[in-house]
Amino acid sequence: xxxxxxxIASLLVLAGICVAGGCENPASFKKCLAQTxxxxxxxxxxMTCKCLRQENVVRCYEKCGDDSYxxxxxxxxxxxxxxxxxxxxxxxxxxxxxxxxxxxxxxQKSEKKPDRx
Numbered sequence: 001x002x003x004x005x006x007x008i009a010s011l012l013v014l015a016g017i018c019v020a021g022g023c024e025n026p027a028s029f030k031k032c033l034a035q036t037x038x039x040x041x042x043x044x045x046x047m048t049c050k051c052l053r054q055e056n057v058v059r060c061y062e063k064c065g066d067d068s069y070x071x072x073x074x075x076x077x078x079x080x081x082x083x084x085x086x087x088x089x090x091x092x093x094x095x096x097x098x099x100x101x102x103x104x105x106x107x108q109k110s111e112k113k114p115d116r117x
Contacts, residue, residue: 029060029061046093047085049093049094051085057077058081
C-alpha cells in the first residue's frame, strides 16, 4: 500500500514539473500573472477598466506555446475577459483609479487651510 502512494506521489511531482516547464520562463510568467491580476483588481467595480486590463493577463500566456494545460488556462482568462467586457457601462473610464483617491486626501499637509489673521 505504501508503494502505491509513493508511486502516485512521484507521478504527481513529475506532472508538476512538466506543467511548470510549459512556459519559456516560469518565474517571469508567474510575475506577469501577479502584476496583471493586481492591475485588474485595482479597477474595483469598473468593468471597462477590468475588460482592458484582463487582456494583459491573457497576454501572459503568449510564451507558453501550445501546451494544453496553459491553453486551457488562457481560455479561462479569455472567458473572464468576455464577462468583464459584457458588463461595461457607458461613460466608464478606461483608466485605473489612483490608489488613495477614494479615501480622502493622500497628503494631509496639502489640505491644511491657511490661518486667518
